[in-house]
Amino acid sequence: MKDVILGIDIGGTNTKFGFLDRDGISLVQGELSTNEGETVHDFLRVLYQEVMTKFKKIEDEANLIGVGVGAPNGNYYTGTIENAPNLKWHGSVPLVxxxxxxxxxxxFLTNDANAAAIGEMVYGGAKNMNNFVVITLGTGLGSGIVVNGQLVYGHDGNAGEIGHTLVNVNGRGRMCGCGRKGCLETYVSATGIKRTVYKLLADSTDYSELRSVSFNDLTAEMITQAAKRGDKIAIDAFEYTGKVLGMKLADTVAHLSPEAIFLFGGLVRAEEFLFDPVRYHMEKNLLHIFKGKVKILPSGLGLNNTAVMGAAALAWNEMERGATA
Amino acid sequence: MKDVILGIDIGGTNTKFGFLDRDGISLVQGELSTNEGETVHDFLRVLYQEVMTKFKKIEDEANLIGVGVGAPNGNYYTGTIENAPNLKWHGSVPLVxxxxxxxxxxxFLTNDANAAAIGEMVYGGAKNMNNFVVITLGTGLGSGIVVNGQLVYGHDGNAGEIGHTLVNVNGRGRMCGCGRKGCLETYVSATGIKRTVYKLLADSTDYSELRSVSFNDLTAEMITQAAKRGDKIAIDAFEYTGKVLGMKLADTVAHLSPEAIFLFGGLVRAEEFLFDPVRYHMEKNLLHIFKGKVKILPSGLGLNNTAVMGAAALAWNEMERGATA
Known part of the structure; x- marks a missing residue:
């Protein structure tokens, strides 16, 4: 019998889960729609059935010792999901x-970006690091911050909102879903780079294969593929995205002096089109004492099933620290 | 016999020291020029003599158990002072x-702003807080960050350089002593507000008592006194200083979600002329989940002898945590 953790990643559309051992090996996994049923109670009933059906396959070899959950707006301290805009359960949901x-x-519950950071520490590229930051590039920009080997939750569980630091202050910049203008995630995210592509298509007369794609149809993956084929607009969009991110990461370094900053999520597939400008512009904007010291790395978790790994890692980490939640 | 710590604050001009008990009461204190002797070895010989002369007065009642030092560019991890621009000892000084x-x-050694943060935690307004930030407003802007009850040193001991986050990116803004442009401390510090006064005197035709003072003679205290007498330029200078600080503190909150941010140093004497715009512009720039939650407070250490208290608090804190440095 080996101890396993049930990791659950609740996304806006789908919920994925898996039973993982301490080495991050998934013994069995599953998936269902997050929109099952009308209420969160209906959803959890279906989730439990699915989970136990899968667990039956491994019950002779696995001993389930804990559950870790990553969810949008998941609050570690309160165990609740708070007003998540992408979930249909409204208000405060006492998920734990x-x-x-x-x-x-x-x-244990936390938000998806914090789970990614713990996943990086337990299973990924930060196994031997005590001070690092994970930036998740999805629809928005999430972040998980680790200081002295511990996740930074702040006094209310809401720390790590680097996506809502301001690129432009004084009310300038792009409209953000949060109601303000100029937030970093309006420039640096899958949505942000789409907006940049459209801005560049408007401002320039360069040929681009992306001129034939509507805003709604455009994906970050299309922009990545176009860049790899040499499309100037797509390359310029990554350059601009990386520049804005690099500049703002210099502020993050000034606060935290991390050993590394990991980039996580689909945009990472663009490889040097994203990483080169991030590294260049971060270095350019760093105070001299930090120059040449902070690594910008792709997530060591790879690109598949990473959110479930992060959720499971949360529980492993807490249980090894002796937490009893 | 009561246990005491020797706290030493090494400043650019003077070095102050005191023997403090666990409650922050100073049994005896002293001061000498930081420029004693030619080398750091000469200086430490004189310092030791002065310290032991003072200690003689309390040796029947006090048991010296440790030493805490705050110094510009003091590195907690290495125990060295690294290329401090305001000290005449060059290179790396192995002070510990x-x-x-x-x-x-x-x-134990750390820099002055980190010592201020630990002082706030041990003796000041942050006694019951685990997540807070201290901003020291002197010639420059220093900062000490506490997360989960521990000071944030980062992976190399250099964390907490909020004074060198960028108000303006892309190479715009005021020249900074660090060689870059647009650093927060070029706007928000005793020097920063002088620069703002001179900018306002240049741009406007308003009467101001400060028009009769040269840049070299102008002090933050004069600006504070002028503001209290109703001088429009001085009041506007505090408004602008507070606005820039408030805007950038919104980014700090997005990273760390602290319970409070303490302001420390001479500029704090301006009271509401500084605090009102800081609070207003921070709130205005906060993501909704942080609004109304983060207190902006004056340091609870008062304005006298605070750096020595911070240095002593460093040692108390480390020794109670069981560190053996």
Whole structure:
């Protein structure tokens, strides 16, 4: 029998789960729609059935000892999901308490970016690091910050919102979903680079294969592929995205002096089109004492199933620290 | 006999020291020129003599158990002072090792802003806080960050350089002593507000008592007194200083979600002329989840002898955590 953790990643569309051992090996995994049922209670009933059906396959070899959950707006301190704009459950959802009615064991919750950071520490490229930052590039820009080997939650569980630092202050810049203008994620995210492509298509007369794609149809993956084929607009869009991110990461370094900053999510597939300008512009904007010291790295978790790994890593990490949630 | 710590604050001009008990009460204190002798070895010989002369007065009641030092560019990890621009000892000075030749007990070093943060935690307004930030407003802008009850040193000991985050990126803004342009401390510090006064005197035709003072003679205290007398230029200078600080602190909150941000140093004497615009512009620039939650407070250490208190607090804090440096 080996100890395993159930990792659950609740996304806006799908929920993925898996049973992972301490080395990050997934023994069995599954997926369902996050929109199952009308209420969170309906959803959890279906989730539990699916999870136990899968667990039956490994019950002779696996001992389930804990549950880790990553979810948008998941609050580590309160165990609740708070007003997540991309989920249909509104208000404050006491997810940890609800899950404990099914699982009589420790249950831990955090948001997806924090889970990614813990995943990096437990399974990924930060195994031997005590001070690092993970930037997740998806629809928005999330971040998880680790200081002295511990995740930074702040006094209310809401720390790590680097996506909402301001590129432009004084009310200038792009409209953000949060209601303000100029937030970093309006420039640096899958959505942000789409906006940059459209700005460049408007401002220039260069040929681009992206001129034939509507805003709604355009994806970050298309921009990545276009850049790899030499499309100037796509390359310039990555250059601009990397420049804005690099500049703002210089501020992050001035606060935290991390050993490394990991980039996580689909945009990372653009490789040097993204990493080169991020590194160049971060270095250019760093105070001299930090120059040449901070690594910009792709996530060591790879690109598949990483959110479930992060959720499982959260629980492994907490249980090894002796937390009892 | 009560246990005491020797706190030493090494400044560009003077070095102050005191023997403090666990409650922050100074039993006896002293001061000497930081420029004593030619080398750091000469200086430490004189310092030790002065310190032991003072200690003689309390040796029947006090048991010296450790030494804490705050110094510009003091590195907690290495125990060295690294290329401090305001000290005449150049290169890397192994201060902890040198002091241990005199004091056969634990010796701890950090920079002045970190010492201020630990002082706030041990003796000041942050006694019951685990997540807070201290901003020191002197010639420059220093900062000390506490997360989960621990000071943030980063992977190399250099974390907490909020004074060198960028108000303007892309190479715009005021020249900074660090060689870059647009650093926060070029706007927000005793020097920064002088520059703002001169900018306002240049741009406007308003009467101001400060028009009769040269740049070299102008002090932050004069600007504070002028503001309290209703001088429009001085009030506007505080408004602008507070606005820039408030805007950038919104980014700090997005990283760390602290319970409070303490302002420390002479500029704090301006009271509401500084605090009102800082609070207003920070709130205005905060992401909604942080609004109304982060207190902007004056240092609870008061305005006298605070750096020595911070240095002593460093050693108390380390020794209670069981560190053996």
């Amino acid at each position: 308490d609800l899950l404990k009615q099914y699982f009589k064991m420790p249950v | 090792d040198l002091l241990k030749q005199y004091f056969k007990m634990p010796v």
